[in-house]
């Protein structure tokens with residue numbers, strides 16, 4: 001499998017109504033809160049709808065984020081079940097709002113996947129559901145490295 005930037009030519013889908021299978025590894029740009037260990041493994045079927053495209057399949061990628069409490073780096077696998085519509089005319093996607101995902105015959109899968117990941121993830125990711133976070137007094141992690149007395153209520 002080759003790694004691409006995620007720009008897919010969907011001309012044959014739009015014009016001839018053909019269904020295409022996209023099996024690619026797509027490099028995703030990191031954001032402020034999230035980066036990726038490798039390219040996303042994409043397995044999508046793209047078909048034509050009356051007004052636009054339908055994408056269906058899965059995306060898997062190994063993500064690296066930061067715990068919202070203790071600020072530790074954490075690695076976690078992301079699996080997305082994709083069922084998404086992209087309108088050709090208005091260039092917008094049903095759940096993602098206005099965007100330029102589709103320009104002419106070119107579908108920006110990388111951008112689409114980034115948006116799907118952002119909407120799939122909670123605002124804050126945690127290394128563990130019960131992560132104790134950082135001590136407000138010494139700033140160390142409250143997992144034994146901090147020896148401050150417990151805060152008095």
Ligand SMILES: [Zn+2]
Nearest residue numbers: 067070127131
């Ligand atoms: Zn944590």
Ligand SMILES: [Zn+2]
Nearest residue numbers: 135138146148
């Ligand atoms: Zn402390």
